[in-house]
Amino acid sequence: MKRRDFFKTAALTAGAAALGTSDLSAGETKQPIDNRKISDVAFPEKRPLITYSDRPPLLETPREVFTSALTPNDQFFVRWHMPDIPQYIDEKSFTINVNGMVKNVLKITLDQLKNDYEQVEVTAVLQCGGNSRSAFNPTAGGIQWGNGAMGCAHWKGVRLRDILDRAGLKKGAEWLAVSGSEKAAYYETPNFVRELHLDELDDHVIIAYQMNGEDLPYLNGFPVRLVIPGVYSDSWIKMLSNITVTDKYKHLFFMDHAYRVPDNDCECETPEKPFPKTKPIYRMNVKSLIGYPVNGGKLTHKSHTVVRGVAWDGGAGIREVQISLDGGKTWDKAELDDGSQGRYAYRTFRYSFKPMKLGKMSIMAKAINKLGEEQPFAKDVKWNHGGYKFNGIDEVKVEVV
Numbered sequence: 001m002k003r004r005d006f007f008k009t010a011a012l013t014a015g016a017a018a019l020g021t022s023d024l025s026a027g028e029t030k031q032p033i034d035n036r037k038i039s040d041v042a043f044p045e046k047r048p049l050i051t052y053s054d055r056p057p058l059l060e061t062p063r064e065v066f067t068s069a070l071t072p073n074d075q076f077f078v079r080w081h082m083p084d085i086p087q088y089i090d091e092k093s094f095t096i097n098v099n100g101m102v103k104n105v106l107k108i109t110l111d112q113l114k115n116d117y118e119q120v121e122v123t124a125v126l127q128c129g130g131n132s133r134s135a136f137n138p139t140a141g142g143i144q145w146g147n148g149a150m151g152c153a154h155w156k157g158v159r160l161r162d163i164l165d166r167a168g169l170k171k172g173a174e175w176l177a178v179s180g181s182e183k184a185a186y187y188e189t190p191n192f193v194r195e196l197h198l199d200e201l202d203d204h205v206i207i208a209y210q211m212n213g214e215d216l217p218y219l220n221g222f223p224v225r226l227v228i229p230g231v232y233s234d235s236w237i238k239m240l241s242n243i244t245v246t247d248k249y250k251h252l253f254f255m256d257h258a259y260r261v262p263d264n265d266c267e268c269e270t271p272e273k274p275f276p277k278t279k280p281i282y283r284m285n286v287k288s289l290i291g292y293p294v295n296g297g298k299l300t301h302k303s304h305t306v307v308r309g310v311a312w313d314g315g316a317g318i319r320e321v322q323i324s325l326d327g328g329k330t331w332d333k334a335e336l337d338d339g340s341q342g343r344y345a346y347r348t349f350r351y352s353f354k355p356m357k358l359g360k361m362s363i364m365a366k367a368i369n370k371l372g373e374e375q376p377f378a379k380d381v382k383w384n385h386g387g388y389k390f391n392g393i394d395e396v397k398v399e400v401v
């Protein structure tokens with residue numbers, strides 16, 4: 001399909017699916033809502049996914065996809081803030097504009113990006129800070145994501161650092177304001193602009209034009225997006241068209257009001273007593289997800305069963321994944337893949353066992369990273385008003401038949 005026809009088709013085919021409501025009991029954080037219905041219809045370049053809205057497109061990846069180290073592009077989740085995404089991107093005239101406190105203002109075409117700079121690659125997890133938000137009780141504001149507002153891809157592009165070097169930063173330059181090609185729907189609505197401190201940028205931050213060896217899907221930010229390995233994806237700007245270098249943090253709406261947690265040790269608060277000071281969510285905490293079996297799945301009595309899933313963190317790397325078949329009383333080590341995808345990628349795990357007892361059973365997974373940080377039980381995850389950074393121990397309930 002031509003990119004030009006994109007939204008015409010999308011509007012015709014994608015109806016927002018009705019979603020189940022939360023079944024949490026009062027006062028506890030529990031497992032995120034799982035097993036939501038997959039939409040009957042698909043967006044262009046996507047298979048049918050869990051659909052929260054079609055304008056803007058909000059699509060979640062179902063659990064069973066998380067058995068593999070890379071998430072396929074056509075099943076990769078989608079999140080946009082603004083309903084008005086450009087309907088057409090002209091690859092010949094598209095430019096990334098670098099301006100503000102630079103010696104050379106740049107307008108980088110896609111051809112220049114692919115030919116005039118060193119090309120680099122990284123495998124990295126992209127996870128929304130609100131992933132698994134539906135676990136919070138009382139309900140935290142925002143999209144009530146299950147566990148699939150995340151994915152892992154192999155990205156190819158150019159170091160942001162190399163581009164800034166080419167532009168030449170002026171003395172006093174400290175911040176970058178980055179934005180995509182979409183516009184706010186009404187002029188009172190703030191545009192989606194993110195700010196990054198220059199000290200935060202390491203050599204792993206890239207402007208990517210390829211995802212898993214292909215052009216980025218339109219909904220994942222064609223033609224280029226920012227990739228910030230180890231960090232929640234709110235600043236992984238899609239359809240990246242503008243980078244403005246400044247000397248000051250500008251207190252923009254989406255920086256001051258979204259993607260922040262309480263600035264205390266537990267990063268927690270209560271609805272009655274919000275913590276007054278907040279900080280950006282930034283680096284991802286340690287987490288894992290079981291991809292097989294899924295909730296409600298059936299296992300065959302006494303047959304060889306392999307639990308599979310993925311684990312990740314903010315770049316320290318995964319040391320261990322443990323499995324519990326008795327509700328978290330005892331734990332046993334899972335086998336990990338060789339880690340060759342690097343410290344920002346999913347680490348896949350496997351655990352073999354034979355279910356010897358008929359009836360319902362629980363399977364839990366807990367990841368521990370190389371800093372010794374581990375996932376808490378879901379009920380022990382502390383509440384924050386934005387519903388960010390849920391990383392409770394994962395659990396699926398299955399039946400042995």
Ligand SMILES: Nc1nc2c(c(=O)[nH]1)N[C@H]1C(S)=C(S)[C@@H](COP(=O)(O)O)O[C@H]1N2
Nearest residue numbers: 077078079080081128180220234236237238
């Ligand atoms: N241009 C643009 N980039 C954006 C956003 C957006 O609304 N517009 N949303 C951000 C957020 S909050 C998330 S979770 C990720 C989602 O990336 P995906 O749609 O490729 O999964 O994009 C980020 N980059």
Ligand SMILES: [Mo]
Nearest residue numbers: 079128129234
């Ligand atoms: Mo997000």
